[in-house]
Amino acid sequence: MVSIKRTIKKRLLFMLAGFFAVYIALIGRLVFIQIVNSSEYRQKAMEQWTKDTVVKSKRGVIYDRNGKELAVSATAYEISVSPANVVDPEGVAQALSEVLEMNKEELLAKISVKRASVTIKKNVDSDKVKLLREKNLKGITYADGSMRFYPQANFASFVLGFTNIDNEGADGVELTYNKYLNGYPGRIINMYDAHGRELPGSDTKYYEPKDGLNLVLTIDEVIQHFAEKHVENALVENNAKRVTAIVMDPKSGDILAMAIKPDYDNNEPRKIPDHLAEKWSSLTPEQRKAELEAVWRNSAVSDSYEPGSTFKIITSAVGVEEGVVKKEDKFYCSGYVKVGGRTLKCWRNHNPHQNQTFVEGNMNSCNPVFIAVGERLGAEKFYKYIRAFGFGEKTNLALPGEGTGIVRNISQVNAVELATTSFGQGISVTPMQLITAVSAVANGGYLMEPRIAKKIVDNEGNAIHTFEPKVVRQVISKETSDTMRYILEEVVANGTGKKAYVPGYKVAGKTGTAQKVEDGRYAEGKYISSFIGFAPADDPKIIVLVVIDEPRGAIYYGGQIAAPVVQSIVSDTLRYLDIKPQYTAEEAATMQKPMVTVPEVRNMTLLEAIEALKKSGLKYAVEGEVNYTINSLVLDQTPKAGAQVNQGIEIILAVKPVLE
Numbered sequence: 058m059v060s061i062k063r064t065i066k067k068r069l070l071f072m073l074a075g076f077f078a079v080y081i082a083l084i085g086r087l088v089f090i091q092i093v094n095s096s097e098y099r100q101k102a103m104e105q106w107t108k109d110t111v112v113k114s115k116r117g118v119i120y121d122r123n124g125k126e127l128a129v130s131a132t133a134y135e136i137s138v139s140p141a142n143v144v145d146p147e148g149v150a151q152a153l154s155e156v157l158e159m160n161k162e163e164l165l166a167k168i169s170v171k172r173a174s175v176t177i178k179k180n181v182d183s184d185k186v187k188l189l190r191e192k193n194l195k196g197i198t199y200a201d202g203s204m205r206f207y208p209q210a211n212f213a214s215f216v217l218g219f220t221n222i223d224n225e226g227a228d229g230v231e232l233t234y235n236k237y238l239n240g241y242p243g244r245i246i247n248m249y250d251a252h253g254r255e256l257p258g259s260d261t262k263y264y265e266p267k268d269g270l271n272l273v274l275t276i277d278e279v280i281q282h283f284a285e286k287h288v289e290n291a292l293v294e295n296n297a298k299r300v301t302a303i304v305m306d307p308k309s310g311d312i313l314a315m316a317i318k319p320d321y322d323n324n325e326p327r328k329i330p331d332h333l334a335e336k337w338s339s340l341t342p343e344q345r346k347a348e349l350e351a352v353w354r355n356s357a358v359s360d361s362y363e364p365g366s367t368f369k370i371i372t373s374a375v376g377v378e379e380g381v382v383k384k385e386d387k388f389y390c391s392g393y394v395k396v397g398g399r400t401l402k403c404w405r406n407h408n409p410h411q412n413q414t415f416v417e418g419n420m421n422s423c424n425p426v427f428i429a430v431g432e433r434l435g436a437e438k439f440y441k442y443i444r445a446f447g448f449g450e451k452t453n454l455a456l457p458g459e460g461t462g463i464v465r466n467i468s469q470v471n472a473v474e475l476a477t478t479s480f481g482q483g484i485s486v487t488p489m490q491l492i493t494a495v496s497a498v499a500n501g502g503y504l505m506e507p508r509i510a511k512k513i514v515d516n517e518g519n520a521i522h523t524f525e526p527k528v529v530r531q532v533i534s535k536e537t538s539d540t541m542r543y544i545l546e547e548v549v550a551n552g553t554g555k556k557a558y559v560p561g562y563k564v565a566g567k568t569g570t571a572q573k574v575e576d577g578r579y580a581e582g583k584y585i586s587s588f589i590g591f592a593p594a595d596d597p598k599i600i601v602l603v604v605i606d607e608p609r610g611a612i613y614y615g616g617q618i619a620a621p622v623v624q625s626i627v628s629d630t631l632r633y634l635d636i637k638p639q640y641t642a643e644e645a646a647t648m649q650k651p652m653v654t655v656p657e658v659r660n661m662t663l664l665e666a667i668e669a670l671k672k673s674g675l676k677y678a679v680e681g682e683v684n685y686t687i688n689s690l691v692l693d694q695t696p697k698a699g700a701q702v703n704q705g706i707e708i709i710l711a712v713k714p715v716l717e
Contacts, residue, residue: 420552431479561638565591
């Protein structure tokens, strides 16, 4: 009996000890949770109780150099739903569907999920939010925010770029300067119970967002409008694939305009391109992405091409700088040159230029002249200058996607490559590289880093950061620059660049026509026509480059179709900048002649066209070096029929050649 009692007593003591140990363990665990690790569990509890809603900051404004708004932020809202607080899911889904133009079934699925909050739609305008608020929908919240808006839609598309659905910069200066423009988001914190219902009487904490800073560009809205207008006309008149124009201040490197057509609406950058509308549904997501990226591609900085004769400016400048050629040096053109076993032709091989000075060689854009200059320089010296002018490397313009072009390694340059490079073949450049390099030729010899942004300012206009003009290096001397300005003025006044001539102003420049390279080969019948010019020639204020990609008319020479575009941009811009014209007596007399309408002479014989032009008091010239007769058919003309011109100007005709 005593033994049983002892056994029971031991068991009771053992159980008591066990309970005591468990009690101590629980006390220890509670101490650990509530004291030692209290902050971690408090944080977890807060995360379950609270909803943290991001309040977007207002994105900074983008201005042109004169303070005109190019991109602004409009009020927008993010609409969310708290499913636990929705009383009538069917009715709420129906109301949202009608106002937001969304699928009702998809909305109902979002409203029915077991989550504290679900985003319905971002970037909703205030008018739609007003309609929804009038319906007094339970469980729907509206978070203030903003969305990007471009007042002029497709104006300066490739400069400005666009933002994504989260209002982050996705292209153009919106992307490059996103850290300045974006600002810092705010927050709204609400408390909810375990079922996702807002706790009555709970505090709502609001942390105000900090708006982004504003960006002032070097772009001049007025000059940009000039460029876009004339580029659009060139695109249509030449039925071209793409036309690109850049206007720059050669002394500071400031980009005053960058116009590219076709373009896109920055407000709807993902809109299906018209030419793909029919087959869009059949494209894979990867194909759609590639097509949109092609639309957004900035040809001024990303695309490389053979510059053709515009590169002769560089060859000439290097030759003059190194003293291997002078203005009065004599050259002879027989229509071709044999180099390294190959025959390299002049563009006028049917009717050679024969004897000419170096200045006349530039005026005639005669290939043999530049081949000779290249040979005198030698590959090592010539290519050293090519690199010094910035070819083969990025210009560091603050726009995404900039290319480097293609410059051969000196070890790959033989006599033929040296000769072809001298007249602009076998080397690829971007438009931005070319205009930057030629600016150095025009401005006294200084290679400037191109600049698209002037400064960052706050809402009071105070400068937070300024982007100063930057000299990369001096490439040629002032004396060489002076000589080149004279030579290039002669090209426009009396040579192949006559179509860029502006009465009352000294314009300098150079034409370029190059066969297009595709898959490593020259594409038959595809050309890139260009012209680069600056004015006034003796003290350049602007430099303009126009590149016409794949003109599909019968006239494709740069001097005939690109030079007039430069002429129009230069004429409008100089007058806008209040640079007064100074007319010669001859110019004044020409301008006093009456304006006439250019007649339609396409599909006439050359004889018929000449008679029609004479009746209108106009002259004519046949483009290129082709064999023709008075009965040859006129395929194209420039200016086009209907244009208003001064009586006595020359109309360029493209005729059907007579086969030899």
